[in-house]
Amino acid sequence: MNYELSNLIIIATLLPFGGALLNGIFGKLISNRLSGIIASLTIGVSFVLFVIFYLYVVKNSKVPYVIEISNWLFLGKFQADISLLADRLSIIMSLMVTGVSALIHVYSIGYMEKEKGIKRYFSYLNLFVGFMLVLVMAENIVLMFVGWEGVGLCSYLLIGFWFSEEEKANAARKAFIVNRIGDLAFILGILLILSYFNTASFRLINDGAYKLPTTIAFFITILLFIGATGKSAQIPLYVWLPDAMVGPTPVSALIHAATMVTAGVYMITRLGNLFLMSEMTLAIIMLVGSFTALFSATIAITQNDIKKVLAYSTISQLGFMFSAAGAYAFSAAMFHLVTHAFFKAALFLLAGSVIHALSGEQDINRMGGLEKYLPHTSLMFWLASLTIAGIPPFSAFFSKDEILYKVFINENSVVPLAPKISYTMLIITSFLTALYISRLYFKVFTGDYKGSLKPHESPKVMLVPIYILTVLFAIFGPIGMGSGIGHILEIPARIFGKDLHLVNTFERLVGPSIASFGTISLDVSLEIFMIFISVIVAFAGWLLGRYLYCHQPSPVVEVINQKFYRVQNIIYRKYFVDEVYDFLIVKPYYYISRSLFELIDRVIIEFIIIGFIVKVTYITGYLLRFFQNGYLYKIICVGLIGLGILVYFMMGK
Amino acid sequence: MELHILSYLVFSPLLGLLILFFIPRDEKELIKNIAFISSIIPLGLSLLLLFMFDKTNSGFQFETLVKWISTLNINYHVGVDGISLFLILLTTLSVPIVILSSFKYITESEKFYYMMVLFLEIAMLGTFLALDLVLFFLFWEAMLIPMYFIIAIWGGDNKRYATFKFVIYTSIGSVLMLIGIFYVGNLAGSFSINDVYGTVFSIKEQLLLFGAFFLAFAIKVPIFPFHTWLPDAHVEAPTGGSVILAAILLKMGAYGVIRFVIPLFPNAVVLLAPLIFVLAVVGIIYAAMASYVQKDLKRLVAYSSVSHMGLIILGLFALSSVSISGAVYQMISHGLSTGSLFLIVGILYERRHTRLITEYGGIASAMPMFSVFFMIASLTSIAVPFTSGFVGEFMVLFGAYSSDFLKNVYEYSQIFVYVAASGMLFGAIYMLWAYQKVALGPNINLENQRLFDLSLREFIVLLPYSILMIVLGIHTEFVVSRIMPSVDRIIGIFYAGLR
Amino acid sequence: MTELLSNISSLVFLFVCAVSLLIIISFKRRESDGSFINTLAIISLVVAIVWEMSELISGKNEYMGHMITVNSFTALSSIILYIIGIITIVITDSFKGFLAEDKGDSSILILLSICGMQIMIISSEFILMLIGLEIASMSIFVLSSRNNRSRLAIEATIKYLVFSSIFFAISLLGIAIVYGFMLSIGVNSDMLSFHNLGFVGRTLNAGNLLLTSAYIFIISIILLKLGIIPFHMWVPDFYEGSPSVVSGFASTSIKVASVVVILNIFSKMFFMPLISDYHAAYKMLEVLTIITIIVSTVVALHQTNVKRLIAYSSIANAALIMLGLLSYLVASEQLRIVVKVNLVFFILVYSLMTLLAFGVFSRLEKEGGGNQLISSFNGLYFKNPFLALSLSVALFSLAGLPPTGGFFAKLFIFKSAIDSGLIVISVVAILMTIVSLYYYLNFVIVMFIKEPSTNERYSGSTLFNFTIGIIVFAILLAGILPNKLIGVFELLLK
Known part of the structure; x- marks a missing residue:
């Protein structure tokens, strides 16, 4: 690989740090708008550089590149250096991170316009992207931990951005400390890995994983997984994420929906070979993931704070990803991760737009009828809701379907029942997802407006990024098309005598970089059957929501509210966790x-x-x-x- | 090579001391300036030393050996190796900072104060550089008097109790060490480290001598349960005193362990290591918990020191190259972060004259720059990556975890590492709690609203530590490549002596 | 006879000076304010030092008929005595606080007392030794009781006088008993030299009851002067009652003399496998030392009067001296010289720091001496930093912290004790130094506690300040470059 291109990656990774420094140190000298532009530009340039690198290098090669920046930790027989690993997985993840970040940075210029300390905000945000890139691009697990903790730190700083309110400062601290619990497990896992493999490099760890005894593998992977539950807000360490919603909404979109919280999934994918060594862990991951998905989806139904609903939805969606990872379907997990990043970021930004329009109101009971006032927002919210509900042909339909299928056909020899239980929970979750999102959509945008302030549509600087995201989540799906859908689509094609050879492009793309568990025999008819089930479930959920909440809450809601008051209260209070x-x-x-x-x-x-x-x-x-x-x-x-x-x-x- | 740079270095503060001696005590500005300028000289010399240091040489460099008290075989013997090099630098860096930070804090008897600080610097440098046991002891004890005065004259309300506790605790340890030193010197025929390192002691002797030496160091470090002098001393001392105490004095115990205990009494180390692991780990957790319930900010930082020093001790006794190097690294890092934290508390105290955490809250809105420094120091203290704290802590944990010695000592000894690692969590709990209670939240208190941000002087005081915390978190090779060979040499001596 | 005179020429000179001054004072008493006499006394002491220096360098080591021994050790001890004398006279001259109508008589008494002690030092025979002791003591009695306005001073003097007279008598009784034995075994000499008395014990090696007690009787007077338990009880009272200058002088000079005497007795009487139960005698001394150091340290914790405090500290230091002497007793031949050097170093440093402390006390002393509570030193630093810091140096040195001479003084004593195998007693002594830290520091800290300042500024004469400064400097120097002093001592005492 030529020298200049490797420099590109270094520059691309370091640019956000540069932006952070610039804004942090010289912030006093520049105007608010300039500060936002600098921040967005650094990320934007970084994104472009990743694109160039992707087009010129990664696309044509299956070999990962190691780019050394500097040596760092000396650990006796080996070192953990500051080096980057550029392979398809990391570059795709980086593209997603920088892309989404760039959009959210631009959005922030509008959203945070009137806030004090905006330079501090952009400085933190840039810093976050920098650490996220370190996490993603890290060549070794210790450097990944740097990014891992670094993003946690930025999340702490950003949740507590409005630090003069006690509640926000508390939420920030809670986030950091709960994350630290996970990080503690993670670092113990790292210690185990380092001492068993005598290396920190991901490639060498994955290469040597097959030699690991099962018990050790179990201990290592379970520790890493606990680490992941902290960062990715899974049971039992999910409690910080809903609280984190007190931070600025773009932050929720970027950190607490699109990027940081997916780090756990990314880490498991990165160390796929290692995780494959312990079926026990995989079963646990699957069960925890699907249970988290179900659990938080139930809470999401009852919440009235627009951001809280989305937060629990995020937890739930992350559960999907973990279930996929637990079912050896790393590619499916990653795919859902990417699509989720798009639509959930969009949803949060839209929620931000709504909150912005209502000058800070977050309670959906005081919204309603916003369709009329916020036509763009409303439209895109509708699309995003359909997407998350799993309605075809939007991207989440493809990614979720893939996960459901992979979970169902998974065979776990240690816990044989796990995949089926998991599947059941996930399918219920699918239904609930459609339900809570339609509830949210209809309560916010239809019916009568209950507030007093006159809502106003957001400025272009906020809407354009959402449009871009909308396009992405709307059309991104087919890239990761599963074989079942491919077959369905091929049926009409055959009629016209053509062979489409529809394959999962995404899987092919990241395939060389992630672990695979041999070849799984695919049962196409089963898959087609399951697609139908999930589509039906999704529609059912959506329609039920529409029936209950469109325009006026239906009388059934009242009845349910009265009859199941206690149960509802328990759920509303988040099961008192x-x-x-x-x-x-x-x-x-x-x-x-x-x-x-x-x-x-x-x-x-x-x-x-x-x-x-x-x-x-x-x-x-x-x-x-x-x-x-x-x-x-x-x-x-x-x-x-x-x-x-x-x-x-x-x-x- | 007859380069007496070390002797110049050790006694260079004497110059300022003498000049100050002849300046009338009313010339306050002049006194401050001279004190500051004269403390720059050792800094310059130590940087020169760093520049001339040969990193391929694991042994002592720039050794100077002069016959001193020949009847008793006591020599003036100084030398530097990778371990002491950075502790020296930490010292020479800290003293100008301390002097600068005291410009406003110390308002009476300035002359004597700065003389004591410079005197203390001589003693500290001497302790790190002495290669003769008696010389080491001399410098070790010599620190007591200036420290005593610094706490006793410029200290807080309860200074009397604190000074007594400080001096008597420290002395209890050191007198036993004195007996040990005599015994060792008797057997070795001289007190010079080169002779002492080659001496073989019987197991029984080793155990007794280990007790004598280690108690002194354990009190100084301090290791649980010998730590109760520390919070009192810290709280009562003026800012400068606390900084020196935290940044340098505590490191002397750990330094003594590497320099004397580990190479001299290997068998005793093997036998007693499990006990020390237990104490270290209990200290880490207990002190972290104790920090969490403190009402006084300074006391909180003091307990956090105890917790961190526990980790350092664990690293030292895990006896792997990485863990000891990490412990030395952590010593430096802890010096930077805790030193910073005490400066920060001092800056608050100068403005508000209280250290109670409940008196503060939300001052980040009044003092944004201050809060950034506070944040950096807190993050280093809780070992967030890309700060020096992480490097040290990770090296210690990994080094200990993968240490063959640890595995051989005790079957389940890796559990110690697991428990020690949880210090990271407990550290975050109290540190962020303190940060939040001081800097974040609503700024309700009228007096806090009126606070002004850092002055230029305070900014300069805080800057070097903060920059170093981050630089040392990223660029570690420069330091580690100099520490590690010397550590390996010590471990070599340890294994050579093991029977 | 001339040879003898030339060997003790400085003693003779000093004695002549004292007598001359006495004559001068009796003529000029009315006009003089004492400074003139004091100056002359100081000059004579300086001359004596120079004189003795030449003795020192000539390195004589002579015995004159078993009665007098003059060698570099005695010369060295004499010089230390002279230095003590000079310092004392300077302090006396600056502060006539304890006696307004002092016309210089004190300095004459000091000179006489020094003569007496020098006689003790050079004697190698009991009668001469006791005579010297009496001369010295008498002068001190007079010195301490001269302040006839102070009831305490008189009381203190009487206590000391009676107590030491009794033991003087007992000591004489002991000598008489041994002399009796000496005659009975037909020693061919009527000299009561240390050597001869030791010879008796060696010959009658049976556990003779009478002889054993006789030895104890003899040595008791020296132990009393040193202040070893159980002969220590006069010390605090005497120190408290006497003017500070006198306390300082008495506590230092008599220790110098006693150490030399005991060393002489040890080397000449006990060294040859001693009296029959040498071991028991040695053990007895060991036990006494341990008891002394523990009791004095622990009791000192409760003292509120500075002079009583320093009194107990001086008892503790006497115990350390005993520790040095004991290690001398059991040390091997080549180690013995080191122990001796260390002892001399200790004595010198001890004298300097004690004199320093008492010098400062005398500055603060109200007319007529009297009670000085520790609390009366409150905030001294803010009234007179020079005095406070000097006193701190003295106290730190007494506590044995570097970089003061006290550190090395103690270090050397412990070192020689451990080298000689006296581990247990050393450990006890070292542990007790920690306890002692408490009261030294307790004393130091009150000087730095800010008090609403009073008008007293304690201004003093330049000479006094200069002397105090010199002593501080000397103590610090001994703490930084002890090697120079040790080197000189070693050269001289070899």
Whole structure:
């Protein structure tokens, strides 16, 4: 590979950091708009560079490139360097990251216009992209951890962007600390990997994975997975994500929907060979993923905050990806990751647009009828909703279908029932997804407007990025077309005597970079059957939502609200998970700390041990002092008696 | 090679000390300036030393050996290797910072204060460079007096208790070490490290001597449960004192462990390592938990020191090249981050005269630049990647985890590493909590709203540490390539002595 | 006779000076304010030092009929005594606080006392030694009781006087007993030299009850002067009651003399496998040392009076001296010289720091001496930083922290003790130094606690400040370059 092109990647990865520095240090000197333009430009240029690199290098080659920047950590027999790994997986992910980021940066110029500290905002946002690129492009797992923690840090900074509100500062800290729990597991996993493989490089780890004993593989992968549950908001560490919605909406779109939260899936894909070594872990991943999907989808139905609904939806969609990864379908997971990035980013930006229009209102009960006021937003929201509901021919239909199929046909020898259970949960989730998104759409955009302020459509700088995303999520689907759909489409083609050779382009694209589990025999008729099921489910969900919530909430809703008040309340309160965590972990931690500190430092060490030594010395002195009042007779007596004692002892010998 | 650069370095603060001595105490500005300028000289010399340092040489460089008290075989013997090199640099960097940071904090008896700081610098440099056990002990003890004065004269309300505790704790350790030193010197025939390293001790002797030496170092480090002097000393000391205490004095214990305990008493190390692991790990967790419940910001930082030093001790006793190098790296990093944090607390205290966390909140809106520095120091403290803290901590954890020594010592000893790693989590809990309570949230308190951001001087004070924390987080080779050969040499001596 | 005179010429000179000054003072008493006499006394001491220096360099080592031994060691000790004398006189001259109508008589008494102690130093025979001791003590009694306005001073003097007289008598009794034994075994000499007395014990190697107690009787007077338990109880009272200058002088000079005497006794009496139960005697001393160091340190914790505090500290230091002496006793031949050097170093540094402390005390002393509480030093630093820092140096040195001479002084004592195998006692002593840190630091810190400033500024004469400065400098120098001093001592004492 020629030298200039490898420089491209380095520049592309470092550009966002440069932007961050520029905005961070010289922010005072430039105008708000310029600051936004600089930030967007750096990401945009970075995106273009990735495109060039993709077109000229990656597309024509299946070999990964390693680009060394600098050496970094010396770990005895090997090093963990600052090097980049450019293969199809990382470049596609980077394209997605920089592309979506660039759009969101542009959107932010409009959205954050009136905020104080916008340079700080753009500086953080750039920094985030930089760390995300480090995470994606990292050649070794330690460097990935840098990106991993780095994005967590930026997420912390951005959630707490409006730090002067206690709630936001709390949410930021919660996000960081919950992530740290995951990171702790991740780093322990890294330690295990490093000491077993004696290397940090992904390629060498994947190459050597087959030699790993199953138990070790299980420990390693389960630790990494716990790490992933932290970053990608899966059970049990998902609790930070809904709270994180207090941050600026573009941040939610970028970090908490499109990019950072998918890092867990990306990591598992990156280390696919390693994960394939432990079927146990894969089963756990699948079950956790699908359960998370179901669990959070139920919560999403009951939420009234527009961003919270989307947050739980994100968790749910991430669950899909994890289920796919657990079913060895890394390519399907990645595909859903990409499509999800597009439509979920779009949804968040649209939500931002709505919030912007309503000057900060987020409660969907106070919205309604926005169709009239926000025609562009409404249209795109509708498209995005259809997409997430899984309605063909939008992209999520393709990606979700692929996942459902791959999960269903998966055979796990350790937990044989897992795929079927998982599938069941996922199909229910599909239904719920369509339901909650249609509820959201119809409640917000149809019916009568319940607010007092007059909504206004967003400026172009905000709408254009969403348009671009809309185009992407609308047409991106066929790239990852599964074989079943391919067959359906081929039927009419055959009639005209043509052979389309429709294949999964996406899988072919990333295939060389990710692990595959031999060849799975595909049952085309089964797949076609399942496509029908999922389409039916999706439509059913959507229509049910439409029936219940279009224009006016239907009377059935009232009935349900009354009859299932308790259940609904439990779900609405998110199954009291936060409260349980608070009661079981957060509070006890404080009280245990407090009492340990009081007990050990104050009582045992200070009072008992040191106090004892000091008192003994002191009291001894006090007692001895009584001999020291200087009456002459006493002095002489002590002297003489002492002399007597000496003589006595000398003679006693 | 007769280059006495080390001797010049050690005694270079003497110049400023003497000049200050002859300046009338009322010339306050002059005194400050001279103190600052004269503290630049050692910095320059140490940079020169860094420049001349030969990184291919793992042994001691620029050695100077002069007969001193010949009746007792005590020599003036100094030398530098990769381990002490960076501790020296940390010292010479910290002193100008401390002096600059004290310009406004110290408002009476300035002359004496700066003299004491310079005096302290001599003692600190001497401790790191001494290669003669008695000389080492001399410098070690010599730190007590200036530190005593710094806390006793310019300290807080409860300074009396704090100084006593500080001096008596430290002395308890060091007198036992003194006996150990005499014993070692007796057997080795001299106190020079070259003779001492070759000496073989019986197992029983090793255990006793280990106890004598290690107690001194454990108190200085401090290792749980010998740590209770530290929070008191930190809280009562003036900012400059706390910075020196945190950045440098605590490192001396760990330095002593590498320099003396590990190479001299290998068998005792093997026997007692499990116990030390337990103490280190308990210290990491316990101190992190204790930090979380502190009401006083300075005390919180002090407990965080205890927690971090536990990790350093774990790294040292894991006895792998990576873990010890990582521990040294972490020593530097901890010096930078905790030093910074104490400067930050000091800056707050100068403005508000309170250190209670509840008194603050939301000051990031009043002091944005200040908060950035606070953030950087906190992040380094909790080992976020691309800060020096991460490098050190990761090297320690990995080095310990993959250490053959650790595996041989005790079957399940890798559990220690797992528990130690959780310090990262607990660290984040208290540090971010503190950051939030101080810098974030609504700024309600009227007095906090009136706070002004960093002055140029304060900015300059905070800048070097912060830059280094980030640079050392990314560019590690420069440091590690100099530390590691010397560490390998120490490990070599350790294994050579093992029976 | 001339030979003898030339060997002790400085002693003779000093004595002549003292007598001459006495004569001068009796004529000029009315006009003089004392400075004149003091100056003359100082000059004579300086001359004596120079004189003794020449002795030192000539390196004589002579015995004159078993009665007097003059060698470089005695010369060195004498010089230390002279230095103590000079410092004391300077302080006396600057502060007539303790006696307004002092016309220089104190310096004459000091000179006489020094003469007495020098006699102790050079004697190698008991009678001479005791005479010297009496001369020295008498002068000190007079010095301490001259302040007839202070009830405490008189009381202190009487206590000391009576107590030491009793033990003087007991000591004489011991000598008489041993002399009796000496005659009985037909030693061909009527000299009560240390050597002869030791010879008795060697010959009658049975555990003779009477003889054993006699030895203890003899040595008790020296232990009393040093302040070893159980003969220590006069020390705090005496220090408290006497003017600071006198306390300083008494506590330092008498230690110098006693150390030399004990070393002489040890080397001449005990070294040959000693009295029958040498081991028991040695053990006895060891036990006494341990008890002394523990009790004095622990009791000192409770002292609120600075002079009592320093008194207990001086007892503890006496125990350290005993530790050095004990290690001298058990050390091997080549180590013995090192121990001796270390002891001299310790004594010198101890004298300097104690004098420094008492010098500062005397500055703060109200007229008539009296009680000085630690609290009366509150905020001294803000009133007079020079004094506060000097006193801090003295206290840090007493506590044994570098870079003061006290650090090395203690270090050397411990080193020689450990080298000689006295591990247990060293460990106890070292541990007790930590406890002692507490009260030294407690004292130091009060000087730095800010007090609402009073008007007292404690201004003093230039000479005084200069002397104090010199002592501080010397203590620091001894802490930084002890090798120079040690080197000189070693050269001299070989």
